[in-house]
Amino acid sequence: MTDADLRLVDMTLRDGMHAVDHQFTPEQMADVAGALDEAEMDVVEMSHGDGMGGSSINYGFAAADTEEYLEAVAPALTDTELSVLLLPGIGTVEELELAASKGADICRIATHVTEADISQEHFEYVDELGLEANGLLMLSHMEPPEKVLEQARLMEEYGADAVYVMDSAGAMLPSDARERVELLVDELSIDVGFHAHNNLGLAIGNTLAAVDAGAVTVDGCLRGLGAGSGNAQLEVLVGTLMKAGYDVNPDFFGTMDAAEEALLPMLDEETMPELDNDSLVLGYAGVYSSFLRHARRVSDEFGLDPRDVLVELGEMGVVGGQEDMITDVAARMAEEGSAAAEASQDDD
Amino acid sequence: MYKILARGDAVELERMIGIFPVEESEGLQAAVDEGVDVGTEGIDSVREHADEFDVVFEATSAKVHSQNAPVYRDLGLFAIDLTPAAVGPYTVPVVNLDDVVHSEDNINMVTCGGQATIPMIHAVDRVIDVGYAEMVSTIASKSAGPGTRHNIDEFTQTTSAGMEAVGGADEGKAIIVLNPAEPPIMMRNTIYAMVPDTVDIAEVRDSIYDMESEIQSYVPGYEVTLDPTVKGQDEVGFDLDGDVIVTTMIEVEGEGQHLPPYAGNLDIMTSAALGAAERIAAQPSAAGALGGDD
Numbered sequence: 167m168t169d170a171d172l173r174l175v176d177m178t179l180r181d182g183m184h185a186v187d188h189q190f191t192p193e194q195m196a197d198v199a200g201a202l203d204e205a206e207m208d209v210v211e212m213s214h215g216d217g218m219g220g221s222s223i224n225y226g227f228a229a230a231d232t233e234e235y236l237e238a239v240a241p242a243l244t245d246t247e248l249s250v251l252l253l254p255g256i257g258t259v260e261e262l263e264l265a266a267s268k269g270a271d272i273c274r275i276a277t278h279v280t281e282a283d284i285s286q287e288h289f290e291y292v293d294e295l296g297l298e299a300n301g302l303l304m305l306s307h308m309e310p311p312e313k314v315l316e317q318a319r320l321m322e323e324y325g326a327d328a329v330y331v332m333d334s335a336g337a338m339l340p341s342d343a344r345e346r347v348e349l350l351v352d353e354l355s356i357d358v359g360f361h362a363h364n365n366l367g368l369a370i371g372n373t374l375a376a377v378d379a380g381a382v383t384v385d386g387c388l389r390g391l392g393a394g395s396g397n398a399q400l401e402v403l404v405g406t407l408m409k410a411g412y413d414v415n416p417d418f419f420g421t422m423d424a425a426e427e428a429l430l431p432m433l434d435e436e437t438m439p440e441l442d443n444d445s446l447v448l449g450y451a452g453v454y455s456s457f458l459r460h461a462r463r464v465s466d467e468f469g470l471d472p473r474d475v476l477v478e479l480g481e482m483g484v485v486g487g488q489e490d491m492i493t494d495v496a497a498r499m500a501e502e503g504s505a506a507a508e509a510s511q512d513d514d
Numbered sequence: 515m516y517k518i519l520a521r522g523d524a525v526e527l528e529r530m531i532g533i534f535p536v537e538e539s540e541g542l543q544a545a546v547d548e549g550v551d552v553g554t555e556g557i558d559s560v561r562e563h564a565d566e567f568d569v570v571f572e573a574t575s576a577k578v579h580s581q582n583a584p585v586y587r588d589l590g591l592f593a594i595d596l597t598p599a600a601v602g603p604y605t606v607p608v609v610n611l612d613d614v615v616h617s618e619d620n621i622n623m624v625t626c627g628g629q630a631t632i633p634m635i636h637a638v639d640r641v642i643d644v645g646y647a648e649m650v651s652t653i654a655s656k657s658a659g660p661g662t663r664h665n666i667d668e669f670t671q672t673t674s675a676g677m678e679a680v681g682g683a684d685e686g687k688a689i690i691v692l693n694p695a696e697p698p699i700m701m702r703n704t705i706y707a708m709v710p711d712t713v714d715i716a717e718v719r720d721s722i723y724d725m726e727s728e729i730q731s732y733v734p735g736y737e738v739t740l741d742p743t744v745k746g747q748d749e750v751g752f753d754l755d756g757d758v759i760v761t762t763m764i765e766v767e768g769e770g771q772h773l774p775p776y777a778g779n780l781d782i783m784t785s786a787a788l789g790a791a792e793r794i795a796a797q798p799s800a801a802g803a804l805g806g807d808d
Contacts, residue, residue: 187751223648223706227752255690258667280694284666483695490650490704497740
């Protein structure tokens with residue numbers, strides 16, 4: 167932890183990977199990481215958007231493998247700590263070992279908010295490696311605060327140094343963020359973090375509410391890159407936290423420069439984060455943000471409105487990692503749609 | 515146990531063996547209730563009663579099976595290993611049972627996800643070479659026991675190894691997702707196979723549906739839910755390098771003898787193990803492998 171009141175984690179090279187279909191090159195990653203290091207960012211997280219081991223048909227193959235990315239990013243950081251993400255069930259302890267050998271300082275282990283008990287072996291392994299371990303409870307909006315606490319306690323027991331309330335669908339209102347963070351801060355002896363998505367336009371507001379409720383480590387991305395409509399925009403977060411009276415490490419203008427000079431030239435109209443109709447529906451329906459680009463492609467394939475597909479997925483209660491269900495749902499909706507069309511033709 | 519009692523044809527259940535006294539063991543108590551003989555001393559009970567049976571189904575842990583396997587061999591028992599120990603070769607009845615049953619006395623049933631998806635990889639691979647295969651298995655949270663939860667890496671590692679060794683993929687990747695939705699979801703599996711774009715999809719579909727019928731002979735709740743589709747470069751966000759992706763989705767509903775129907779993941783393991791035992795029993799040449807008289 168830093169001397170500042172808060173720790174800021176930049177995930178441009180991790181959650182931001184969703185926005186570019188995991189196609190950042192190792193060189194691009196090194197450039198962004200260097201700019202963030204210069205801006206005195208506390209932590210830089212890098213990996214496939216779905217964590218190490220996420221490179222796959224289901225989530226999209228990354229432009230390079232984890233080892234190449236680590237070898238590019240680690241040397242670009244001096245004082246900034248390097249974090250990696252792992253989702254048990256997708257990646258394994260083998261990836262954690264690789265990350266440790268390439269210079270990672272922090273391993274963040276993420277599970278669905280009700281499934282913390284699949285992460286024990288990974289926390290124990292990170293402990294063996296002597297690295298900091300953070301637990302991430304994804305889609306925390308789907309469960310009441312007491313359930314989030316129960317699962318956070320498991321991660322604390324397994325050895326997590328901090329546990330995060332993850333608003334993976336960008337579906338929380340500020341009161342939702344506050345209630346969950348507050349309960350965890352009151353009941354746990356480890357640090358509590360918060361991770362926002364902007365699908366309801368609340369990423370900065372929710373993060374401020376979480377910090378106000380006692381969160382001491384928070385996530386963001388340069389320019390608000392990230393899955394769905396993006397995460398909390400980091401340079402905005404730095405500015406608003408300063409205005410709110412918090413002491414933060416990253417340099418305000420430096421963070422802005424990293425966004426505008428290092429990241430922006432790598433984006434185009436297609437990859438620039440935007441709170442558009444489809445991503446708004448993610449937040450409204452409570453669907454995992456990284457489903458967005460997959461849902462668009464699949465809906466296009468089946469001639470459907472992505473919003474209808476996303477609402478249906480939300481009603482089914484799909485969780486992170488179930489990207490394959492998009493095709494399943496779209497195929498069924500397309501079939502039902504053509505059956506309905508035929509039926510109405512028969513009526514004529 | 516319930517699977518054998520309900521469906522065992524050539525296979526009879528002689529004894530259920532645990533390591534706790536009957537009154538402390540739900541499983542042994544259930545066996546007693548069904549009129550099945552029991553043993554409470556683990557491997558010592560196996561030794562004591564070894565002359566009664568030919569096949570042992572082991573559903574303990576990888577560590578325990580590794581210790582017990584040499585004992586079964588010494589006793590001339592055929593071991594069907596439902597743990598991830600994999601002392602013997604990975605076995606998916608519909609794909610490779612005939613290859614291993616003559617030469618082996620210990621076979622491993624891979625994982626539930628492996629039993630569900632490896633046959634489909636093989637179904638594609640027997641038509642056109644599968645360079646890379648990937649499976650995503652989503653199971654209801656309620657059907658994932660402490661064993662799976664405590665060592666989830668073992669699931670992905672064992673399944674991907676089976677996808678290569680038995681399924682025929684040059685490279686395999688396995689992903690497991692737990693979904694807590696209520697009512698619990700059925701076990702769902704998606705199988706992606708990366709193949710050259712010269713693939714004849716009609717031929718692949720025929721092969722997949724033939725395989726579905728074969729599996730249904732021992733797993734009645736096994737069903738292809740998405741007609742196999744082909745995705746090309748325009749439908750993905752990464753470089754396919756000239757290949758295409760064949761996607762197949764299946765659902766497995768349990769028979770509901772003892773476990774609820776959503777626990778298709780557990781059902782497919784016991785069904786596959788029983789299927790293997792029945793084929794072992796039916797092999798005329800299996801007497802030697804079964805221990806028998808020698």
